[in-house]
Amino acid sequence: MLNIKNLHVKLEEEDKQILKGVDLEVEAGKVHAIMGPNGSGKSTLSYVLSGREGYEVTDGTVHLEGEDVLALEPEERAALGIFLAFQYPVEIPGVGNMTFLRTALNAQRKAKGEDEMSAADFLKLIRARAKDLKIDADMLKRPVNVGFSGGEKKRNEILQMAVLEPKMCILDETDSGLDVDAMKLVADGVNALRQEGRGFLVITHYQRLLDHIVPDVVHIMVDGQIVKSGGPELAQEVEKNGYADIMAEVA
Amino acid sequence: MPAIAREKLAQLKRDTTEARLAEMTLPDGAGWAAEARAAARARVRDLGLPHPRDEYWKFTRPDTLVQPEAPRAALFEAGEPHLFHDRDRLHLVFRDGVLDESASDAQALEGIEIERLGSALATDIHWTRDLYGVLEEAGQSPVPRPLAALNTAYATDGLVIRVTGTPAKPVCLTYLHADEFSDGMLHHVIRVEPDAEMTLLETGPGAARINQVMEVDVADRGRLHHVRAQGRDHERRAVTGTFARLGSESTFKSFTMTVNGVMTRNECVVTLTGDDAVAHLAGVCVGDGTDFHQDDTVFVTHDAANCESRQVFKKVLRNGATGVFQGKILVKDGAQKTDGYQISQSLLLDDDSQFQAKPELEIYADDVACSHGSTSGAIDETALFYLRSRGVPEAEATDLLVLAFLAEALQEIEDDDIAEEMVNRLSGWLERRAA
Numbered sequence A: 001m002l003n004i005k006n007l008h009v010k011l012e013e014e015d016k017q018i019l020k021g022v023d024l025e026v027e028a029g030k031v032h033a034i035m036g037p038n039g040s041g042k043s044t045l046s047y048v049l050s051g052r053e054g055y056e057v058t059d060g061t062v063h064l065e066g067e068d069v070l071a072l073e074p075e076e077r078a079a080l081g082i083f084l085a086f087q088y089p090v091e092i093p094g095v096g097n098m099t100f101l102r103t104a105l106n107a108q109r110k111a112k113g114e115d116e117m118s119a120a121d122f123l124k125l126i127r128a129r130a131k132d133l134k135i136d137a138d139m140l141k142r143p144v145n146v147g148f149s150g151g152e153k154k155r156n157e158i159l160q161m162a163v164l165e166p167k168m169c170i171l172d173e174t175d176s177g178l179d180v181d182a183m184k185l186v187a188d189g190v191n192a193l194r195q196e197g198r199g200f201l202v203i204t205h206y207q208r209l210l211d212h213i214v215p216d217v218v219h220i221m222v223d224g225q226i227v228k229s230g231g232p233e234l235a236q237e238v239e240k241n242g243y244a245d246i247m248a249e250v251a
Numbered sequence B: 001m002p003a004i005a006r007e008k009l010a011q012l013k014r015d016t017t018e019a020r021l022a023e024m025t026l027p028d029g030a031g032w033a034a035e036a037r038a039a040a041r042a043r044v045r046d047l048g049l050p051h052p053r054d055e056y057w058k059f060t061r062p063d064t065l066v067q068p069e070a071p072r073a074a075l076f077e078a079g080e081p082h083l084f085h086d087r088d089r090l091h092l093v094f095r096d097g098v099l100d101e102s103a104s105d106a107q108a109l110e111g112i113e114i115e116r117l118g119s120a121l122a123t124d125i126h127w128t129r130d131l132y133g134v135l136e137e138a139g140q141s142p143v144p145r146p147l148a149a150l151n152t153a154y155a156t157d158g159l160v161i162r163v164t165g166t167p168a169k170p171v172c173l174t175y176l177h178a179d180e181f182s183d184g185m186l187h188h189v190i191r192v193e194p195d196a197e198m199t200l201l202e203t204g205p206g207a208a209r210i211n212q213v214m215e216v217d218v219a220d221r222g223r224l225h226h227v228r229a230q231g232r233d234h235e236r237r238a239v240t241g242t243f244a245r246l247g248s249e250s251t252f253k254s255f256t257m258t259v260n261g262v263m264t265r266n267e268c269v270v271t272l273t274g275d276d277a278v279a280h281l282a283g284v285c286v287g288d289g290t291d292f293h294q295d296d297t298v299f300v301t302h303d304a305a306n307c308e309s310r311q312v313f314k315k316v317l318r319n320g321a322t323g324v325f326q327g328k329i330l331v332k333d334g335a336q337k338t339d340g341y342q343i344s345q346s347l348l349l350d351d352d353s354q355f356q357a358k359p360e361l362e363i364y365a366d367d368v369a370c371s372h373g374s375t376s377g378a379i380d381e382t383a384l385f386y387l388r389s390r391g392v393p394e395a396e397a398t399d400l401l402v403l404a405f406l407a408e409a410l411q412e413i414e415d416d417d418i419a420e421e422m423v424n425r426l427s428g429w430l431e432r433r434a435a
């Protein structure tokens, strides 16, 4: 489903190479995890996939179901089915959470040539999804992420994912700031979507989240490259020994 | 400025002023009204018409407002009804600054007395006598407002409204612009009696160029809610002067929305003269293009104890548009427990647009809480990306952020339903403009 080939990325404003040849293929219904030390380029990869400005692709390609992702605007990528759960969800004062979600959902439907969802249907959908994630009505009414706790922000990201139903979900450190109960809720949300054949790229620092979302493949990213890939046991190895052994091994 | 230069400037101002006055004749009349007009004309002579070197005209060029002829302003086909059209209201229509009685409702509404300015000024004994030109004159110091004095001297139409109760519906004034060269002058006088309450709505451009004055006297515990939408004709010009005096425990809320128009100067002068009075002044401005110039010049004087004033002004500017805010809070000696708040903010959608702000605070009482702030910023790129990453196209995402930015000012409107109508219009305009 998602094909990343030889991706090289540098900062637009600085002469700093961050991704140095990333190759990755995520199949439908599979969960790929990316682990790696701080600053290795994981968030950069997620931003480049979703179209954030400030990065320059110097080499390589990204395709989603054959479509050239890098040629598209962020909103076009979203309509194509790419979703990024942000490491740091953004606060937008003055824009209600519900308005935001409805605008996003209808914009995506419009882009796909579908009719807008009626207010009543939307309300039903969001209530059901919010309930699964234990998000209360008050959180839906408040401005986007304003005054939300760290855990609430992360759950709000998963709510958006559940409502928008993307094909390819990228989760950037969604586990940070979550307590065990919230982590289970998030994992249940992910697992439900996974069963529908959606692809996942789960970026995480710790193995914790991967106890609940068992990955098919684990990749280790160091200094802008995937240096090692393996099964779920690789995550446990990292948890036990840290990255030092792996880095020594590939050096 | 050296003395010679100052004298030269004064001479220049005198010449411009005399040239303008020479073109105008005072309306016929006798008695107190004629005296008030003559006194106002003397004020204009004395103050001189605005000049770019004047302290409060540094950011706004007065020439097109001062020159004898109104510059041409093309008519604008809005393609939608005027705001407030489907509300239950007492509706009065002005065309190029003249009341169109055939298009208006009868001037009758329980809880108010309403009359045309001309008829009030022709009446020997009339409550208007205590207010006409009186509040305007009081508002000339310390900052001169010569165009308002000009209005008092020469305006022949407008409404005088005495609010004696609580009318069941708002009074709505719709200002049509039908002649490309019309030069309108309107002067309204509103007196809210003790415990009375009214909502006044205004919508439309009024004329190619309009000079509008509203004198407002709110007696003890009276309440006046004022909401104004200035017309969207791209080439129209307007200078407005609102002069309000507030009695104890009274409330005056005034909100202005400016979208389009090549030149707008809104002056608002409010004096809180009775204890526990409340004044909320707010505005939103959406400007597009190098020709767009909008200016809010506000002066709030606290002259009683325990009063509250708020100034909340927000401007969104793009494609080289200019916005100006000059706002002052003056707290006089003895106005203890004053709660004064002032914020002016601009959202600049590009580097060509500009916002000039002159926030001022002058305090002579010791037990007060006053704050003011002014900011100018670009659209939040992170928020924009967040919205786009969820599938919202850039233009639509920008509109959402623009409306979110304006929301704080729109919330100042007392009636939620009216606020919602304005938000809906605004979002429709933004959407169509982006298309």
Ligand SMILES: Nc1ncnc2c1ncn2[C@@H]1O[C@H](COP(=O)(O)OP(=O)(O)O)[C@@H](O)[C@H]1O
Pocket: A011, A018, A036, A037, A038, A039, A040, A041, A042, A043, A044, A045, A054
């Ligand atoms: N916009 C940016 N400006 C400056 N440095 C950046 C920017 N984005 C990423 N970097 C740098 O790129 C490297 C990778 O960062 P990041 O992708 O956030 O790593 P990770 O998510 O793996 O911790 C870091 O050295 C970081 O400082």
Ligand SMILES: [Mg+2]
Pocket: A042, A043, A044, A087, A172, A173
């Ligand atoms: Mg990161």
